[in-house]
Amino acid sequence: MVTMGPPVVDLGRRAASLEPQLSEAITRVVRSGVYLLGPETAAFESEFARFCGRAHAVAVASGTEALRLAMVAIGVGPGDEVIVPAFTAVPTAAAVCAAGAVPVPVDVDPDTAGLDAERATDAVTDRTRAVIPVHLYGRPMALPDLGVPVIEDAAQAHGALDAAVPSVASCYSFYPTKNLGGIGDGGTVVTDDAALADRVRQLRQHGLHDATTYEHIAVSGNSRLSELEAAVLRVELERLPEWTARRRAIAAAYRAAAPSLRWQEPHARHVYHLCVARVEDRDAFRAQMPFGTAVHYARAITQQPAYARFSRFACRRADAWAAECVSLPCFPEMTDDEIEHVSRALP
Ligand SMILES: Cc1ncc(COP(=O)(O)O)c(C=O)c1O
Structure with missing residues (x-):
């Protein structure tokens, strides 16, 4: 496969662009002697909640854990069903299973790749306890x-x-490749509901309710975020608006250069975590294009050996997305020349 030209993502360039703030933040945490649930996590939570326009953010160990703990916090558990799109990253469905519930994959919209509203409505049963729409590739659904x-x-x-x-x-x-990505795993639950935020705070630390009386009120696990991660994410959060603008400009350049390619339906708030086109002969496209490409995702949830048993409905549009999607280079540190290189090569 030809891989000249820019890769799909290059995290080394991001790290370089964050110096010296990144090294200063890491050194500050290492020297502080506080490594979990300290001031960096508290500051990041309030900064990220403000960024999202919500009242509370509770930092946890990963995005999968954020989904699981949010579900557990609202009472999702064994015997419950949770509707998920059939075309998404596996963790969406994995989190439902980890909460003890059953994921119900539902077909997606052919143009946006978001959960199909009509099919989701038809999938609701008296056991449905929640629905998880996925804002796939960064497009709000x-x-x-x-x-x-x-x-x-x-x-x-x-x-x-x-x-x-x-x-x-x-x-x-906050998986490293995400638009706001750390130097390891991380995630957060963002909500306006103070009681829900409190519940997630307890669940992320063994159900601990009151540290002074050592009282644990729920059986849970350890899902804490490291202070190092929080400090790194705080440095990145300041740059996020600028990075998002650059991602949008990259996607706009590709779309303008190749209007006949099949793109995800545009949306003014799309943040282009991934810039994805659909091509019928994906293998040939990937072999011919002089830049890095990737596939997000090669199988619908219903086509995954581990999740096929949860299939309840035909999900042909999800299958079609899985067969045709291809991710193009899209990261804020791409040079103008690289963007031009990709744009010129697109069919
Ligand atoms: C759509 C989606 N949901 C959930 C996750 C899970 O996040 P994490 O890898 O932080 O557990 C990811 C990222 O991997 C994702 O892309």
């Missing part, structure tokens, strides 16, 4: 009221949400 709580999978959508979907919580990932 609207969803009508299905009569069950909404937990947004915003793992790819930092800064994209505009409350088009009234949700009890939005869950973010």
